[in-house]
Amino acid sequence: MTSFLAIGLVLAASLVIGIYGVRAARTTSDFLIASRKVAPGWNSMAIAGEYLSAASVLGLAGLVLKNGLGTLWYAVGFTAGYVAVVALVAGPMRRSGAFTVPDFAEYRLGSPRLRKLSGCIVLVIMLLYLVPQFKGAGLVLHLVSGAPYWVGVLLAGMVVSVSIAAGGMRSATYVQAFHYVVKLAFLAVPAVYLIVHAGADARAQALEPDRGAVFREDTVVEFNVGTRLEIPEPTTVAATGGESVPLGAGVHDVAAGEKLTFPAGASVPRPAGVPELGGEEWSRPLLDTGEAGSPLFGTWSTLLAITLGAMGLPHVLMRFHTSPTARTARRVAVGVIALLGVFYLFPAVYGLLGRVFTPRLALGEASDTVTVVLPAEVVPGAPGTVLTALVAAGAFGAFLSTSSGLLLALAGGLSHDLFSGSVPRLRFAVAAGTMVAVLIALPAFRLDINVLVGWAFAVAASTFCPLLVLGIWWRRLTLAGAATGLTIGAVTSTGAVALSAVADLEPGWVTILLAQPAAWTVPLAFATMIVISLLGNEPDWAEHALLRLHAP
Structure with a gap:
C-alpha cells in the first residue's frame, strides 16, 4: 500500500505539471521544441530525466545480477554517447533550425522523400525504445500492488499520453526535470542505506565477484x-x-x-545461457552475448551501438532544438554528462547486493525486478517497506519521463514528418503511438528491458548516426548516398535483432553478429553512404548548407 501511494503521488504530480504546459502549446514550434526557450539548467535535467529510462533504473541492475560485471559497460556507453553528441552533433543540429531529424535530412539534402524515409525509421526506433518503458511500468506496479501486469502498462500509457498531448515539449521539460530529481533521490538514498545496513559480510561478498553465490535462507x-x-x-x-x-x-x-x-x-544453480553467479564468466568485466565465446568483440560491438546510437536517437536530438543558441545546446550536453555520471553510481549497487540477497531472481525471468525487490530483503519490516516505496516511485518516474520524450518524437515522426503537422494532429499522433506501444508491450513480458533498448540504440547507430555525421561534416554526401545508406542500415540492423529474438541459434559468431549487430551494420551504413555519394555529384547547395551548420 505504501508503494502504491508513492507511485500515485508521482503520477499525480506528473499530471499536474504536464497540464501546466497546456497554455504554452499553441503552435507546432511550441508543441515540439517549446519555441526554443528552454533554459540550460532545466534542459540538462530534462534530458537526463528522459535518458535515464527503464533500462537504467531496472534493466542495468538486472543485467548485473544475471550476466555479471561486464554489463556495467552499458553505463559507460550510455554516458560516453553524450561526449560524441557534444563533439559532433549538438551545435550544428541547433544551427540547422530543424525541429526533428527528418527535418534536418530534408534541409541538408533537399528531398521530401528522404524526410518521409527518416520519419519511418523514427517510428521503428521509438517503438523499440517505448515498449520496455511500458513493460517496466507493468512489472513495478505488479510487484508493489499485485495488480495484473497489463494494468501498469495501460496506466503508464494513459498518464503519459494525457500529459504530453496536453502540453507538448514544455510540459515534458518540467515533468522530466522533476523525474530526474525523483529518480536520483529515490534510488540513491535507499542504495546508501542498503550498503550500510547490509553488514560487513554481505558487503564483502558483493565486492568479491569470484565468490560463489549461496541461498542465505530457505x-x-x-x-x-x-x-x-x-x-x-x-x-x-x-x-x-x-x-x-x-x-x-x-x-x-x-x-x-x-x-x-x-x-x-x-x-545457487545456473540456468542455461546464464553465467554462474560468482563464476569466472560472471566476474569477467566483458560482455559475452549468448555465450558466443567472443566477449571482447561483444563488448566493443555493444559500446559502439550505445555510444553512436546516442547520436541518432530522435528524442535526444529533438531536445537540443529547444535551446536558444548552438553554444547553449553544447553546454546542455556537457551538463547531461555530469548528471548521468552521478546517477550511474547506483544501479550497480542493486545488482551486486542482489547477487548476495536475491540470487533466486537470476533463475527465472525476474532479474529486472531486483531494484524493487532488494530493499525488503535486506531491511525487513516498516523501513524496508518505505525503501521499496521510494525505489518503486523512482522507477515509475523513469518510465514516465522517458516515455514522454519518446512519445513526442514518435508524434513528430508520425504527424510532422510523414504528414502535415498541426497541434491537433500531433496530439492525435501521441494517442495513436501510445496505443501501438501498449499493444506491443503487453506480450513483451519475458524480454529483458536492456536488450530491447540495446536494439533501439543499434538501429539508431546504423541509420541516423551516419546520416548526421556525414551530413554535418562531409559536403560530398548526396541524396542517393543518404537514402541508400539509411535503407541498408535500417534493414540490416532491424533484421538482425528480429532474427536473434525469434531464432533458436547455437552459441557462436552467428549469434553474436545478430544479437549485437552494430559492429558490422554501422560500418556498412557509413561505407554505403560514402561510396554511393562518391559515384554521384555533390549537391549545388552543399557548401551553403554546411556554412549554416558551422558558422557562429
Missing part, C-alpha cells in the same frame, strides 16, 4: 517458463507438493509452473 523459486538448470553440487529441494527431491550435480530440466524450495547454504 528460498522458494517459482519457474514461470521451462528452465534447464545446472546444479553445481548435490542438493535436496522441496517440490511443489512438499515432497523432498534429491538433485545430483549436473543438468536438470524444471517444468513451467514448478516451485522448488532450496535450503539455506545451497549453491
